[in-house]
Amino acid sequence: MIFVGILLLLIGLVFCGLGYLIAFRGKYALINHFIEDRNNGKLDAAYARRTGLLEILWGLISILSGILVLAVRNPIFTWIALAIVVIGTAISLILNTLFSIKKK
Secondary structure, X not given: OHHHHHHHHHHHHHHHHHHHHHHOOOOHHHOOOHHHHHHOOOOOHXXXXXXXXXXXXXXHHHHHHHHHHHHHOOHHHXXXXXXXXXXXXXXXXXXXXXXXXXXX
């Protein structure tokens, strides 16, 4: 369970770092195919900023989950925390993309 706690901490740090670069530094090229989609008129800078903020949010949740997993050391809690972070991140980023695509 220590491995999963450390993994959650590392994932959280990476998400926070990437989210910061995307949301506040404007490094939109870190988002897969964003430049092409922006040039085609499918997505805009607001989508990229929301994506960065979502990554920061889920990064913080992942860091907190990692700390709790290391403190509690319960196998059931560990797997639930990991599932919440992975599934929550995936669903929120997918929904952000689906709701942000502009129809022509």
